[in-house]
Amino acid sequence: MSHALSSTSADVSADLPDEFVHLARLALAGREQDVAMFVRRAARRHRHASPDLADALVALLRQNPTRANPLRAEVDTPIPVDGDSRLPLLRVIHPGSTVEVPILGPETYDVLTQIVDERKQADRLAAADLTPARSLLFVGPPGVGKTMAAAWLAHQLSLPLVVLDLATIMSSLLGKTGTNLRHAIDYAKQRPCVLLLDELDAIAKRRDDDRDVGELKRLVTVLLQQIDDWPTGAGLVIGATNHADLLDPAVWRRFDVSVEFALPEAEQRCEAIRRFAGQPLPDGAVDAVALASKGLSFNDIERTMLRLRRRCVLEDQLLPGLMAEHSARLVAEFPKTDRLQLAQTLTGVSGLSQRQISALTGVSRDTIRGFTHRRE
Structure with a gap:
């Protein structure tokens, strides 16, 4: 028995350096809700081997709940602008008292309501070692309600909708477009929100398209990295496209859920x-x-x-x-x-x-x- 316990303790100790590095990375990036999620998981993972440690972690979570105000930090960080035109890279739509409910097919509506339920019942998912979906891909022809559905989701979650029109951030100097993209998404990462990447196909095209120059292909890589690094607990990132066939296959894999918007019946x-x-x-x-x-x-x-x-x-x-x-x-x-x-x-x-x-x-x-x- 003592050998088994010592073996378990050794395994836990071996994991600690990696856990510490990951926790430090989250903390230094200011991702408060992700830190809380990490601590919650660590408490469950070490419950049997180190019950005192697990109890201490749970006590910390209870004493220091994460802030839930979706508008925090907006006064501290100005909306990023394009370096050439000085125009804002993002539109921020604050949650209002009412929002028009999108007209959706039954399957699409069921998917979106589950996304809302996952966010509102995140604790139940956490108890099962699960997390809410953090990224959605809206696919469908123009005019079928993709943008309205994103606004409705933001309203249901009491979060601001942050809109990044990828077709508008393309700088005349291609080298600056990647910078624009990083600055815009970094801004959204600093606050709980629903980030809508509109016209996703403007940047996230297939990288085997020989007609595009190397810089545009590198933008796909930048976008994938930004989506990978989207904070788990902060909010949602939604990509919307009218041309799903143009998207790089790797883009599809980066989104947790794909939502089809069809022409109305x-x-x-x-x-x-x-x-x-x-x-x-x-x-x-x-x-x-x-x-x-x-x-x-x-x-x-x-x-x-x-x-x-x-x-x-x-x-x-x-x-x-x-x-x-x-x-x-x-x-x-x-x-x-x-x-x-x-x-x-x-x-x-x-x-x-x-x-x-x-x-x-x-x-x-x-x-x-x-x-x-x-x-x-």
Whole structure:
């Protein structure tokens, strides 16, 4: 028994130099929450071999909780600027009282809510020797809610959203771009926040692309190092890209979770139309625009609804009628089955006669009359 204990003690002692170096590195970098996480893990790891040490570490954690104010240190460190243009490299959006909830598919919503739960229940994960995901990769076409989802996550976690548009930090002098990148991410590391690396593909392209010069390829390495060094307990780092196929394979591996943002399905398009309409709408008008908007993004739908609302004011017309007209114009190029579906949908829009629906969709009045009878 004594031999076993001495062997265990020897193993612990052998690990201590490496542990001490790692702890010193975290402390000197000012990563307070990572230090606390390290100490918590050390207490669990040495509980059986050195119970007195474990108790002392737990007592220290209880006596010195980490500061949770997400705005700390912002007054001490100015936002970094580009050395040539003197323009800020980052945008900081402070948590407000409300934020627009993104319209998401069920799978995407489930992933994001788990990210929030992991942060709010980090102690339960720590008890199982687990840590919350610290990096997310948002992938999807433009206008599907990636930036809004990042803002929503920041709001749910009561953290500021720090936005770094990678397409804007490219200095005219390529050698300075890596410096810009390091300064910007170092700023975000010093405070709990959600860092959004927007337009990630602007820098993190595949390094086997022969068209890029060596300096741009070195930027990928700088970015990977910065993501690797992101503090575990400080917040989230989110990369967002519209062109996933351009990303270097190593970039994918650096993110804990990949989140797909797809073009909206019919149900999500209906929800977006109602949100952007600014007034109650009959179901038929909403369904008609949703049908005509197949393959469009939320941003496309928002711009369409705002344009129709402006027409309402300028031409003194009702919004449902303009929506029907807009839908028919788009669906005119669709297959006949879609035009039939639109005609059936428009029979539920008050104020539209069978003659008008026929003129809009090219469907015969007899067919529309049949739709009306079935509806009744």
